Amino acid sequence: MNTYKYKKIDAFTSKNSLGNPAACIYLDTDQTLGDNEMLDIAKQHKGFVSEVIYCEHKEDSIFLTYYSSECEVDFCGHGTIACIYSLIKDTLDLWNQSEIEIQTNKKGKLTVYNRMLENDTVLISAPEPKYIGSDISREVIADNLGLTVDDLHLNHSIDLIDAGLRTLIVPLNELATEVSIFPDEQKLQSFCIQNEIDIILIFTKDTENPECIAHTRVFAPKFGYLEDPATGSGNSAFGYYMLKNKLWDGNDCIIEQGGENRVFNSIYLSMKDNKVLFGGSATIRIDGTYYY
CATH class of the missing domain: 3.10.310.10 (Diaminopimelate Epimerase; Chain A, domain 1)
Known part of the structure; x- marks a missing residue:
């Protein structure tokens, strides 16, 4: 030994x-x-x-x-x-x-x-981002997350970005909805494997802490557990998503992450030499x- x-x-x-x-x-x-x-x-x-x-x-x-x-x-x-x-x-x-x-x-x-x-x-x-994009329908994504299409934000796009892990980014309307869902792990795992997705990040610009720029949750059933309570790679992909969609100017900011069953965790984002830092x-x- x-x-x-x-x-x-x-x-x-x-x-x-x-x-x-x-x-x-x-x-x-x-x-x-x-x-x-x-x-x-x-x-x-x-x-x-x-x-x-x-x-x-x-x-x-x-x-x-x-x-x-x-x-x-x-x-x-x-x-x-x-x-x-x-x-x-x-x-x-x-x-x-x-x-x-x-x-x-x-x-x-x-x-x-x-x-x-x-x-x-x-x-x-x-890691250097790869902008992969997604053509999976909102109906299919909502169903696998245990949501309705009406829960998804119409004015923000769904995207697939790899900044360490292939991250499907899904915008939601309300914080109350985002923190309260707990998808079926096996169903979501099959969805991720079939679509070559490593993790799913859901987000809303609605936050509990007004000092935070957004609230996120990350699901990772591919790796043997439903939810990642605080995520570097997922929030890095989200940082690039926010830059792409002009939701963040690159200045230092804080993301709050987690479901209603925990005290929210804090992830810092910054920029240096056109790269997202987490x-x-x-x-x-x-x-x-x-x-x-």
Whole structure:
């Protein structure tokens, strides 16, 4: 049996919110885990965290790989926030760096912007967006979400954008509707797989906190759970959607995320060099050793 440095970290926490849980396994330079082993560990975490993040140091670079209980995930925004936030807290050299280059297994190099001293947050450049577009009818989308067509906002488009994960973005009219729905997980999973969708983000410009620019929820049944309570990749795609549709001017803003069964989480969006940055704070809940 081998031992690994291990932390359970909730990303995008704010005030009393619980954030989005991730398990981070930090591999020493002489430690390796194969694909099957990483998936097996992630399966052991089903129902405890959304994803497991494996962090290695390769050629003087931080290298991240992401797994849900179902499969390897191309990119995990909240897991990246959780892992890098903890590394900066623990590493004096990183604490003193304003920008940190990281490498991801599927999406290449990304930049982390260290704002720990200013507001206890880290921001990460989203992967380059792909504007895919969607021709799925409003009737089909509404049915799979457990909504009616009248619940969807007529003046905002439905779109499919990949900024780490292929994200179907669906506008709703009212906050009360958005926070109260809980779709059928199996039905929504089949819909996502059939249409090559990774996650579904629903949003409204109606917010509980007037300081927030929008309210979002993200459904991710493809990865073995219905809802992601706080999302980096989904809100990054939403940032590009808002820019495309002139709903955001690119200045620093906050997205509130979550259903009525939780305190809403906070996701920060910003822009640098024409790229959307996403980020937030994190809370370390467990710090110990993983035996495998």
